[in-house]
Amino acid sequence: MRQKLRRAVSELGQLLGGTAIGLAAPFLLFLTLVSVPSSLAAGLGILLFVGVVWLARRLADLQRHRAATVLAEPVPSPYLPLPKGLLARARMLIGEPATWRDLAWVLCQFPVGLLSVTVAIGLWLGAVECLFAPLLRALLPTRTSFDPVVLELTGRSGPLTWLLVPVGVGLVVLAYHLPRHLITGQARLANALLGPTSAARLSARVDRLTATRAAAVDASAVELRRVERDLHDGAQVRLVAATMNLGMAEDVIDADPAGAKVLMAEAKASVGAALTELRDLVRGIHPPVLADRGLTGAVQALALKLASGIPIELDLRLDRRLAAPVESAAYFVIAESLGNALRHSGAQRIQVTVTDQGDMLHITVGDNGHGGADPLRGTGLRGIQRRLSAFDGTLRITSPLGGPTVLDMELPCAS
């Protein structure tokens, strides 16, 4: 009961706040109407206009914040960075749709806020009057100059005033529930007028896609460079060394068969090492087991391969093959996360879960190590982020000092 009362009071308070914000409207409208024509004539108008917009923006920011709390989703601010200089600033503000949408919102908020608060308070007053109508009739048996509305309406008829009591109960219920919807309605109004336009949203998305595409191209260029470097410094060197040994063996085989044999053994060892390196490289580009068994099999194989003293628990809920690029991205982010956990976390236990949610693959890699994973340091986490962002995926890191660390990854995988 007490809680309900507190809530009802707080909602009325919120509505009053919304009304207070809206009350600025006539003032702002007046100033705008004065400033726009007068700015044609004098510089003072420009100053006035910029000031009005500044004030409108602060009010709008306040309301964005309130609406975001109510709607439990951010209402992004659409403002572009302002240029220096009063004239340039005014010119830009006049051209910016957000300016006019802000003003339109203040103008709507004024009547909406006022009406909301009137209705909310009026309902409570009405409810109370109805509930106490018989009592009022008993207290005020004759006509007075300040007669309550209920007595005037019923003409002091006994049965009618008793009839009003259930109406009062109904009004209490209404007065308790309606403010919530009024508040949500105001928040929606703010979201519609104060959030970015759909064109702005689209352009923000294009910006993000451009950035992630560049990151993806970057990632693949880095990857190619790594492959080239690995080949150049690994297998190729070993093969050249083997060739050199074989050449020297060929040259001395008649004169010094024993020496030639040593050289040939060295060459064989070099070729063996080159093969191992090529195999590792291939595994780094596209692990054969991933191609054969898909993500589930590849992650199981990976866990077996990495198995050391630290147990790796797998919970893989995926029973279909994903598109090859998604599969490979998922595999490498898991491999990288596992590698990080094994190398850096000091964990005793590592858990990997993969959940297929239809259009989204949800991956978590958690460990009970000492935490403190920071994406700004080390390339591992950034690499994961980059791989995911190429697919519009996301990475969320929870890693307080002292642990535990959880990497929460989402990878769109609609087929």
Next chain:
Amino acid sequence: MRVLIAEDQLLLRDGLTRMLTAYGFDVVAAVDDGSQLVEALVSLRPDVAVVDVRLPPTFTDEGLRAAIAARAEIPGLPVLILSQYVERLYARELLSDRAGAVGYLLKDRVGDVRQFIDAIRQVATGATVMDPEVVTQLLHQRDTLAALTPRERDVLRLMAEGRTNAAIAEHMIITEKSVSNHINTLFAKLGLPPSGSGHRRVLAVLAYLDQ
């Protein structure tokens, strides 16, 4: 003969040192970093240097640039460049000072030990040795060579690889006289003046091919 080796891969550096020592070279230095290379070349003045194109710190064409820089200070300092792959562009940069005494070989060639040792010696004496791969790249791109007979092409290729008339004759199993006949005809066909010494022939040929 005093030789300097520049190679960052330990395996190959040791291998080359062992091999050259076994064939009677005196390895005066084995450098593993491009930034010390120019100074080492200039101060040690080896009779010949065997240099890997790609060296630290940049792992790009550090070795090539160091060789060119050293040759700017000591014209004609003999340098044999080794690489995992050959680039026509690099060959041209190497040849551009026209001082001769340069070589550009794929690392694979170290397997043909005698030929490789022979190439080092030739570069040391001022000859130009281009990898058959470079020569093939060049020959493939030239229609002007259509006028040459297959035989003359073979002679041109072997010449570009830095071989003497005698070596070409031996390789093709013909007399030295017919080799020089072929050379004269192909020079005439390519519009080059006949000339004497080994590396100049190659330079002339390459300059023509690469114009």
